[in-house]
Amino acid sequence: SAVISQKPSRDICQRGTSLTIQCQVDSQVTMMFWYRQQPGQSLTLIATANQGSEATYESGFVIDKFPISRPNLTFSTLTVSNMSPEDSSIYLCSGHRTGGVRRSYNEQFFGPGTRLTVL
Amino acid sequence: AQTVTQSQPEMSVQEAETVTLSCTYDTSESDYYLFWYKQPPSRQMILVIRQEAYKQQNATENRFSVNFQKAAKSFSLKISDSQLGDAAMYFCAFKPRYGNKLVFGAGTILRVKS
Numbered sequence: 001s002a003v004i005s006q007k008p009s010r011d012i013c014q015r016g017t018s019l020t021i022q023c024q025v026d027s028q029v030t031m032m033f034w035y036r037q038q039p040g041q042s043l044t045l046i047a048t049a050n051q052g053s054e055a056t057y058e059s060g061f062v063i064d065k066f067p068i069s070r071p072n073l074t075f076s077t078l079t080v081s082n083m084s085p086e087d088s089s090i091y092l093c094s095g096h097r098t099g100g101v102r103r104s105y106n107e108q109f110f111g112p113g114t115r116l117t118v119l
Numbered sequence: 120a121q122t123v124t125q126s127q128p129e130m131s132v133q134e135a136e137t138v139t140l141s142c143t144y145d146t147s148e149s150d151y152y153l154f155w156y157k158q159p160p161s162r163q164m165i166l167v168i169r170q171e172a173y174k175q176q177n178a179t180e181n182r183f184s185v186n187f188q189k190a191a192k193s194f195s196l197k198i199s200d201s202q203l204g205d206a207a208m209y210f211c212a213f214k215p216r217y218g219n220k221l222v223f224g225a226g227t228i229l230r231v232k233s
Contacts, residue, residue, distance in 0.1 A: 031219050042210065042223045090162060096219060106152055106214070108221055110164035 002027045004111035006093055012117045013083055020079045021114045023093030028073040031096040034066070036089045037113070043092065049076040083118045090115050121146040123213050125224035132201045133232050139186075140196045140227050142211030148172075150216040153187065153194045158226075159207040167209070170194065172216075198229075206231045 003026045013019050023032065032049040047055040047068055055068035070076040080087050093111040122145045132138035144153070155167040170178045170187050177185050182202075186195045198205055211224040 033220075040208070040226075040228075042225045045220060048219070092162075092164070094164075106216070107166065107169070108154075108214075109166065110156075113162040115162075 002029060002095055002097070002109060004093055004095055004109060006091075006111040006114050008114060009112065010115040010117075012119060014119055015084055017083055018079055018081045019083065019116060020077050021091055021093070023076045023078070023111055025074045025095045029095035029097050032070055032076045033094045033096065033108075034068060034076070034078045035092040035094065037092060038089055046078070046091075049078075080116065083116075085118045088116055088118045121148070121213050121215070121222045123211050123222050123224035125209075125211055125227050127227045128225070129228045129230070131230045131232060132198070132205075134201055134203060136201055137197060137199045138201055138229065140198075140209055140211075140229065142194045142196070142224055144192050144194065144211070144213050144222075146192070146213065146215075148215045152214045152216065153185075154212040154214070154221070155183070155185070155194075155196045156210045156212060156223075157205075157207045158210065159204075164210075168196065201231050203231050203233060205229060 005024050007022045034046040035043040037043045045058050046061045047057040049055050049068050049070040051070045067079045090113045092113045096108040098106045124143045151172045153170045157165045157167050168178050168180045168183050182199045184197045208226045210226045212221045214221050
């Protein structure tokens with residue numbers, strides 16, 4: 001599987017500011033995703049990062065709040081805009097690759113996450 | 120829409136013993152994947168094991184094996200000879216073969232006692 005790195009690993013931010021999280025994959029992937037995870041809870045999908053076009057957002061998430069870029073097949077950014085304490089969470093990037101007959105190779109792997117605290 | 124249910128919020132196992140984590144899912148798809156992911160306190164999500172729905176044989180990876188019951192829509196994970204390093208949150212996940220999004224369960228915290 002590929003290796004995904006995220007920067008920063010953690011940050012403490014002030015209310016009203018924005019933070020951009022970077023996600024780098026060490027090889028090309030078909031899809032990239034951004035998730036949010038509260039400590040001890042499951043993952044919630046924010047959006048699918050599409051290369052060269054606007055991201056596809058899940059219900060409850062909007063582009064103005066979480067702008068996403070994906071300029072190539074190995075890199076994506078997620079910005080958390082105009083932050084409030086409710087945005088404090090872990091943000092995870094993932095990559096997905098498929099291939100083979102009938103998509104027999106099908107794997108999604110994850111970055112280490114970014115722990116965001118908003119004061 | 121697919122749903123994944125993990126009914127055990129927390130489980131404990133003695134080191135070297137065997138533990139089984141439960142997962143059920145609901146879908147109208149006939150061809151899909153099921154996964155178990157492990158997330159230790161370090162937060163890194165690690166794929167433990169994967170099952171393709173059309174394969175009747177249960178997947179096995181070293182000490183980890185699954186009991187896949189397609190008709191019952193059940194997908195449990197058995198960990199044999201439990202080790203301290205197995206302590207983590209375990210997530211069951213579903214994905215249609217030709218879809219791209221994973222659907223996760225709520226997770227089960229596994230504690231390993233020495």
